[in-house]
Amino acid sequence: xxxxxxxxxxxxTPAERMARFAVYLACVVAIVWSIRxxxxxxxxxxxxxxxxxxxxxxxxxxxxxxxxxxxHSALVETLHIATLGTILTLVAAVPLxxxxxxxxxxWWPVNSAAQLLLVASRSVNSxxxxxxxxxxxxxxxxxGTMAIAARSIGFVGKLLxxxxxxxxxxxxxxxxxxxAPWGAILxxxxxxxxxxxxxGIALFRWxxxxxxSAILGLVGAGGIGVALDDxxxxxxxxxxxxxxxxxxxVVVIAEILVTQIRxxxx
Amino acid sequence: MAFAGLAVYxxxxxxxxxxxxxxxxxxxxxxxxxxxxxxxxNFQRWELLVEGMVESIQIAVLASAVGLVLSLPxxxxxxxxxxxxxxxxxxxLFVALCRSLHPVIVAILFVKAIGFGxxxxxxxxxxxxxxxxxxxxxxxxxxxxxxxVEAVRATGAPFFSVLFYGVLPQVLSRFVGFAVxxxxxxxxxSTMVGIVGAGGIGGTLFAxFKRFDYDFVAAILIAIVALIFVSExxxxxxxxxxx
Numbered sequence: 376x377x378x379x380x381x382x383x384x385x386x387x388t389p390a391e392r393m394a395r396f397a398v399y400l401a402c403v404v405a406i407v408w409s410i411r412x413x414x415x416x417x418x419x420x421x422x423x424x425x426x427x428x429x430x431x432x433x434x435x436x437x438x439x440x441x442x443x444x445x446x447h448s449a450l451v452e453t454l455h456i457a458t459l460g461t462i463l464t465l466v467a468a469v470p471l472x473x474x475x476x477x478x479x480x481x482w483w484p485v486n487s488a489a490q491l492l493l494v495a496s497r498s499v500n501s502x503x504x505x506x507x508x509x510x511x512x513x514x515x516x517x518x519g520t521m522a523i524a525a526r527s528i529g530f531v532g533k534l535l536x537x538x539x540x541x542x543x544x545x546x547x548x549x550x551x552x553x554x555a556p557w558g559a560i561l562x563x564x565x566x567x568x569x570x571x572x573x574x575g576i577a578l579f580r581w582x583x584x585x586x587x588s589a590i591l592g593l594v595g596a597g598g599i600g601v602a603l604d605d606x607x608x609x610x611x612x613x614x615x616x617x618x619x620x621x622x623x624x625v626v627v628i629a630e631i632l633v634t635q636i637r638x639x640x641x
Numbered sequence: 642m643a644f645a646g647l648a649v650y651x652x653x654x655x656x657x658x659x660x661x662x663x664x665x666x667x668x669x670x671x672x673x674x675x676x677x678x679x680x681x682x683n684f685q686r687w688e689l690l691v692e693g694m695v696e697s698i699q700i701a702v703l704a705s706a707v708g709l710v711l712s713l714p715x716x717x718x719x720x721x722x723x724x725x726x727x728x729x730x731x732x733x734l735f736v737a738l739c740r741s742l743h744p745v746i747v748a749i750l751f752v753k754a755i756g757f758g759x760x761x762x763x764x765x766x767x768x769x770x771x772x773x774x775x776x777x778x779x780x781x782x783x784x785x786x787x788x789x790v791e792a793v794r795a796t797g798a799p800f801f802s803v804l805f806y807g808v809l810p811q812v813l814s815r816f817v818g819f820a821v822x823x824x825x826x827x828x829x830x831s832t833m834v835g836i837v838g839a840g841g842i843g844g845t846l847f848a849x850f851k852r853f854d855y856d857f858v859a860a861i862l863i864a865i866v867a868l869i870f871v872s873e874x875x876x877x878x879x880x881x882x883x884x
Contacts, residue, residue, distance in 0.1 A: 416758055426756075452658065458650070462651045471668070491762040510855075513668075587743065594836065607749060
């Protein structure tokens with residue numbers, strides 16, 4: 376009796392405290408190790424403020440006349456790359472997402488294979504995908520579109536599979552009891568339940584793709600990045616500034632657009 | 642209806658971007674040649690590979706550490722329920738600015754300003770981290786329960802005590818979640834900033850690509866995917882430890 380009363384209460388178990396301590400220790404060790412061994416060239420740092428000021432003065436004022444001649448067409452190309460890439464993604468991610476959902480395909484080898492494809496697609500950055508596709512299709516918007524699609528499939532497929540796994544079983548069982556074929560179960564049982572999530576995911580990814588497609592041109596995969604790369608290589612910093620202003624404006628507009636559409640459909 | 646619209650748009654966009662079946666078929670042919678040259682992956686120059694990977698990890702660790710420390714005050718300033726509008730407005734604008742440009746573009750600017758090397762990569766990822774974590778942190782603060790804040794304030798506590806005893810305990814566990822996520826995301830991006838000369842494995846990757854050493858490219862890609870896979874495992878464990 377008294378033993379129970381005397382027991383000292385702590386918020387965490389010793390194992391939990393040890394785990395937290397290990398994480399803190401690992402953080403400190405990692406930071407100290409990084410600071411001590413990272414290669415920094417001090418000579419470059421001495422004149423950093425001057426270089427920064429120099430960069431800003433060269434960027435100001437942005438070269439507005441560059442917009443109609445070069446930026447505008449590149450910008451339209453970027454938007455096409457982002458949108459077409461997202462559409463391709465949806466086409467490929469829906470079957471993969473269905474195969475990865477454990478409640479729809481109750482056979483784990485198929486689930487794991489689909490998951491593996493999704494993870495592989497996600498863990499390679501879109502810039503690397505772009506490099507690969509430039510080597511395959513040659514420079515241009517085709518490589519950019521494929522890169523955007525390849526990177527997004529993993530993202531959309533994963534979220535879609537999660538949405539599918541969270542659906543209620545009631546409508547599905549009712550359809551099955553009525554003798555509906557599997558196509559009808561997918562279309563009338565699962566689709567209405569995941570539809571809002573599906574459009575939400577698609578919009579979210581489109582927003583990200585607009586940002587990402589702006590840099591694909593750095594490796595030759597088309598879009599506004601090509602204009603940026605050209606301007607940087609020729610040291611036309613006022614043109615660089617104009618491209619950056621354009622990218623900024625487009626990203627902000629895309630975000631506002633996506634929030635507005637989300638409010639309407641969800 | 643929506644699908645029909647998307648299909649029509651896809652055809653239109655494909656025609657303006659000059660995407661045709663002929664090009665796709667040629668591409669498939671090239672792709673098989675390309676894959677053929679990537680197999681087997683060549684790990685002979687593993688020293689170069691390890692050096693680049695280590696630098697990428699260092700960039701990610703430092704950028705996350707600095708970025709997280711900076712996003713604490715920035716996130717507080719951007720929270721609309723704690724700060725007056727004339728403080729939170731500019732802070733929110735600053736956060737939006739940090740977030741809107743892709744880390745690779747920011748890296749280009751820093752490479753110009755402070756020269757080639759890992760430092761530029763760290764700075765670029767710090768900007769990205771501040772943009773992302775401060776936004777989520779500010780949103781988390783805006784969702785807290787104000788009762789505890791009021792209780793602390795009612796005792797006559799000064800501003801910083803209100804912060805430390807009323808606000809931070811409510812949001813710190815979520816902050817850990819953001820921190821782990823951001824470290825993951827920085828690791829991914831730190832393998833990329835090298836393409837524009839900001840240090841890490843990306844530079845090695847890009848150089849191997851330009852020299853058509855596709856078997857070495859394959860080796861680097863395998864290493865990057867493995868690194869990200871391991872980091873996802875670790876971050877899952879860390880999340881569990883702080884649940």
